[in-house]
Amino acid sequence: MSLGAFGVATSGVFVALSGTSPGTATFFRCLLALPLVWPLACSERRHEGRLSRRGGTVAAGAGVLFAGDALLWTQALFEVGAGLTAVLVNAQVLLVPLLALLIDREPLSRAFLGTVPFMVAGIVLTGGVFETGVPSSAPAWGTIHAILAALCYSGFLFLLRRNGQTGRAVQSYCGVLASAAIVALLIGALWSGITVTPGWSALGWLALTAVGSQVCGWLLVALASSQLSSMTSAALLLLTPVGALALAALVLGEQPTLLQLFGCALMLVSAYAASASSSSWRWLTGSVRRLLSLS
Template sequence: MKSVLTMLFAAFLISTSSVWVRLAELAPSVSGFYRMAIGGVLLIAICLFQKRRLWVSGQYLSQLFLVAVFFAADLWLWHRSILYVGPGLATVLGNFQVFFMTLFGVLFLNEKIGWRFLLGLALTFFGLFLLVGMHWSELDADYRMGVFYGIATALAYTGFMLSLRRVQGQKGALTAMANLGLMSVMCALILLLEALLTGQNLMITTVTALGSMLALGVLCQVIGWVMITRTMPLLPVSIVGLLLLLQPALSMVWDVLFFDRPMGSNDYWGLLLVLSGIYLATLKARRQKATHN
């Protein structure tokens, strides 16, 4: 029960990340930079305090850099999607990485898909149609672009997950916390360079923005992810997947409560179908992982 509550609390913390991005009202790459810089420095400090290794080789670091590139792209796209379509829908769209991960497995790893995945895919796309497709012609150009940014976020996150899995699967790999800390710092530098090259203002001028960036870096990037990585091995993977669906669901709730997102019956049904479809589509992968463990 304690592990379930811990995972629920971690999902709750991470679900607020899109809210902090919206509240800060900073340029997208700037908020991403502060999140990764604060989180990365804290994670590395924890590793140093616990005397964990932070070095393997130059080749290993270059592979982690690729992970950072994908995550920087993920934040670049996701933060822009948040600005255009709101925290809720942007987070839901980002969770489409489930389908891109499976597609990669089918195309390159000779994995097979079953009826659960196909049913989940159908439910998800019908739910997405209810959320945005029914009124697509009435949406303005920015909103449409935000939807595309959200789907592209899922693609970038897929690249992040695949490249991180490759790094962590190596013999003699660093701990998950060390990998996350180093990756976060490199990601922060990438986003900082992009922000400087595009002339984005790096100054934090309001208390709200400062508090939002601290919450994003400490609560979401460090506490939330550390709780998840430590708790996942203690629970059945099917339960983990179900509990983590709380994140996109709560992100939509926060969007309605704090940013006055209008929600009709079609939106509620659409959200329910999307979340159900994502869960169904990942059942096979979770069962295989559970058997393997």
């Protein structure tokens, strides 16, 4: 799980180094991952059976949402930075339970409801929306694009969850990649443009994104998450935004402001508390009270 989370964390830096448009980056990261996932999907089909038509339809829908997530995420990456974008997309921790409530009528926990104001405050601070002189080209638009990416990402995770009972995760993921590549090609051409020959340097960075994030990262996370408790999984997945922040600072020289870093910490702690347990929520509120009493 730790290796998978770190693999996902590298995607922001690799895409930024490629210097390609959102459409180009999304299309190639999915396209280049397909030849690596396809043999695994074929092996799964031989041993587990074929993915049902309904499962294929759900996978295609998840691919549409993944493409939307990747397109908006890449746009936000160039507006607020690779590290901060990885943190902002953690707003999906709020959105997935809301989707489950609306569609599956799953009740919301007290821990989840308690973290909402902290998460919202963290989003505003991390995006630097009300700050001047932040090291971002378009903090307001970047925050908006990152939240929209989180919305698409939430729908993507929700569909994967509904489709996860089939026991054919690799075939489903292969369908996600194929669908996402097609959608990225169509929408990317209309929105940000597609470069079919981005150059060997850019293609190399996108190939690393495909291997590190799309194949090793997400497959390892998917395989490991079913073997771990929800609290352990939630804690380990925090390595993704933390790793992205560290890599963006080391490789890209990104330097968020103190308020942005505080917002990141607030979002990450809130995300952990919302996805782990009620005891985490009690720890969060207790910590905040102690900090306020010291001020």
